[in-house]
Structures are given as C-alpha cells and as structure tokens.
Amino acid sequence: MSRFLPEDAFRTICVSRPGYLGTPLDPADPSNDRESDLLAAVLDAAGVARAGVLAWSGGGPAAYRLAVRHPERVSAVVAIAAVSARWVAPRPTAADRLMFGTGAGGRLVAFLSRRAPGQVVGGALASEGSVRGAELRTLTRQAMADPEQRRLILEVALTVNTAGEREAGWRNDVANFARIGSIDLDLDLSLGRVRCPVLLVHGDADTDASVDYSRSAHAELPDSTIVVMEHGTHLAFYAHPQAHEVQEQAHKWLSDRT
Numbered sequence: 001m002s003r004f005l006p007e008d009a010f011r012t013i014c015v016s017r018p019g020y021l022g023t024p025l026d027p028a029d030p031s032n033d034r035e036s037d038l039l040a041a042v043l044d045a046a047g048v049a050r051a052g053v054l055a056w057s058g059g060g061p062a063a064y065r066l067a068v069r070h071p072e073r074v075s076a077v078v079a080i081a082a083v084s085a086r087w088v089a090p091r092p093t094a095a096d097r098l099m100f101g102t103g104a105g106g107r108l109v110a111f112l113s114r115r116a117p118g119q120v121v122g123g124a125l126a127s128e129g130s131v132r133g134a135e136l137r138t139l140t141r142q143a144m145a146d147p148e149q150r151r152l153i154l155e156v157a158l159t160v161n162t163a164g165e166r167e168a169g170w171r172n173d174v175a176n177f178a179r180i181g182s183i184d185l186d187l188d189l190s191l192g193r194v195r196c197p198v199l200l201v202h203g204d205a206d207t208d209a210s211v212d213y214s215r216s217a218h219a220e221l222p223d224s225t226i227v228v229m230e231h232g233t234h235l236a237f238y239a240h241p242q243a244h245e246v247q248e249q250a251h252k253w254l255s256d257r258t
Contacts, residue, residue, distance in 0.1 A: 001056055003152075004247040009255065013046055015039070017062065019169025030172045032180075032187070036065035040073055049073070052258040054250075056080040057209055057234065058173050061180065067194045076257035077198040078250045080237045081209050084191060084217035087177040096127075106161040113154045118144055121153045121239075129205040129233025139231075142241060149239040156235065191220040198224040199253045201246055203232020225253075 002012040018035055019025035026034060039062060043051060052075050055063035060082025067074040092101065099105040113120050122140040125131065131139055143149040162170040179187045198221050202214035211228060218226040227246055229236040237246060 002054055003148075005251055005254070011048075013042065013048070013051070015042060017059065017169060019166075019172045021165045021169075023169075025168050025172055030176070032061040032065050032176055032189075033069065035062040036069050039066050040070045043073055050075050050258075052076045052078070052254040054078045054080070054254070055082050056237070058083055058177070060084055060213075061177065061189055064189045064191060064194060067196055067198075068190050071195050074196045076196050076254055077194070078201065078253060079198055079214070079217070080201045080250075081203065081206055081234050082200070082213065082217070083177055083180075083209055084189060084213045086180045087209065087213075089174045089178075100161050102161075102163050106158070106163065109157055109161070113157060117150065117154055120157050121150060124153050124157050125233050125235065125239065128208050128235050129203060129231075130207050131205050131231055131233060135231060139233075139240075143239045146239075146243075149243060152238045153235060156238075191217055192222065194221055194223075196223070197253075197257060199250060200224055200226040201229065201237050201250065202226070203229045203234065203236030203240065205231050206234045206236070208234035 002010070002014060005012060016023045018030065018038065043049070050073055053063045053066060055077065057080070060079055061084075063077055063079065063082070064084065067077055099109060109120065118140065121143050122136065125139055125143065126136055143153060159166075176187075181188055198217070200214040200218055202209075202211045204211045214226055214228070218224050227249065229240050229242055229246065232240050237243060237250075240246075
C-alpha cells in the first residue's frame with residue numbers, strides 16, 4: 001500500500017489488523033475502537049508521537065476511530081475507497097467461495113499469477129468494479145503495461161483469500177462493519193469529530209465499496225478533500241490511468257502535513 005511513498009522521505013509502519021496473519025483478535029473486545037487503541041499502542045512502541053495514516057477499504061473504520069480517539073497522534077489521513085458507514089458483505093458466488101475462501105483457491109490464484117498474469121489482472125479489475133467490455137480490456141492492458149500497477153494487482157490478488165490466517169479478521173470485520181451506526185450498540189464512527197485533514201480517494205465504478213462512502217464522509221468530515229476517479233474500480237488508486245497522478249497528490253498531502 002505504501003510503496004508509492006519514497007523511502008528516503010517516509011518511515012512506514014505496516015500492520016496486519018487484528019485477526020489477520022497472526023495478529024491476535026481479542027475475543028473480549030474485537031471492536032473498531034479496540035483496534036484503533038492498538039494502533040495508538042503501535043505508535044507508542046515505535047516511539048512515534050504523531051503520524052499520517054494511510055487506510056484502504058476495510059481499514060477505514062479503525063483509521064477514523066484512531067483520529068477520533070487519539071487526535072493528538074494523527075496529523076493527516078489518506079482514505080482510499082474506505083468504509084465510512086455500515087457495510088454488509090455481499091453473498092459470495094460458489095466460484096468466489098472456491099477461489100477466495102479456500103486454501104486450494106489461494107494456491108490456484110498463486111499459480112495463475114505466475115502462469116497467466118493477464119487473466120488474474122483482468123479478473124481482479126472486473127471483480128472490483130463495474131467496468132466491462134472494451135473499457136475493461138483497455139484498463140487491463142494499461143495495468144499490464146505498467147510494471148508497478150501489474151505488480152500491485154498480482155500481489156493484492158494473493159491477499160484477498162479469507163481462509164487460513166485471514167479468516168478470523170475477515171469474519172470480525174464483516175460483523176463489525178454491519179453494526180456501524182447501530183444506536184443500540186453505539187458504534188457510530190463519529191466522522192464529525194475527526195479534526196485532522198482527510199484526503200478521500202474513490203473510484204466511481206467501485207463495486208466493493210461504493211463511492212457513496214467517500215461522498216458521505218466528505219459531507220461529514222470537518223476538513224476533507226475528495227478525489228473521484230472516473231471509471232475507477234476498488235483498485236483505482238493503484239491501477240488506473242490517473243493512478244500515478246493521484247498517488248503524487250496523496251504523497252504531497254502527507255508530506256505537507258506530517
């Protein structure tokens with residue numbers, strides 16, 4: 001996610017959120033708020049007083065709550081196709097359950113990434129957006145021709161399997177995100193209390209997290225700028241004709257504020 005940031009100017013701390021890849025999930029408190037407190041604890045452990053936050057997709061709720069609960073720790077946020085309200089996981093097809101919900105599916109995606117990368121790139125763009133036909137073929141060719149974009153999509157394709165070491169985190173996210181905004185459980189993200197500047201980036205053809213998430217967040221956040229990428233999928237920040245331009249905007253957003 002952070003590879004677009006120059007290593008000589010940024011120190012990046014990349015984490016696996018609770019329930020993913022060996023990070024334990026606290027059964028007594030698996031909430032977004034608990035996750036945000038753990039992120040603050042990571043900053044403590046790393047000796048970092050204040051940092052910019054880069055969040056993509058399901059990382060949105062914890063990033064927003066970190067900014068609300070620990071405002072002194074967050075200088076700026078870049079929220080990419082980020083969940084900012086209630087999200088309910090779509091019912092997966094049988095093919096999706098096989099490919100992205102089983103160990104065998106994960107091994108098959110890894111095999112195809114090596115032997116038929118164009119198929120994986122095209123499939124990823126199709127599954128993460130509403131672009132189809134000639135537009136999808138053009139977007140796929142463009143991504144395949146750009147080494148950074150091709151590499152990113154192929155790497156992401158290996159991380160979206162919800163089985164094994166990611167299953168607990170995925171199930172917890174699905175449960176948490178479906179409860180956002182519940183009056184009974186008081187799980188509102190309180191975006192109006194985020195005081196740091198937020199750059200929102202979203203593709204308008206995103207079918208994983210609708211662009212409405214960023215548009216509604218933009219309306220609620222006190223200090224935000226929104227960039228909507230035309231015909232952009234859930235991967236638009238990383239794979240789109242404007243990807244490098246928007247990445248540079250995010251780079252400058254963090255540089256000027258961190």
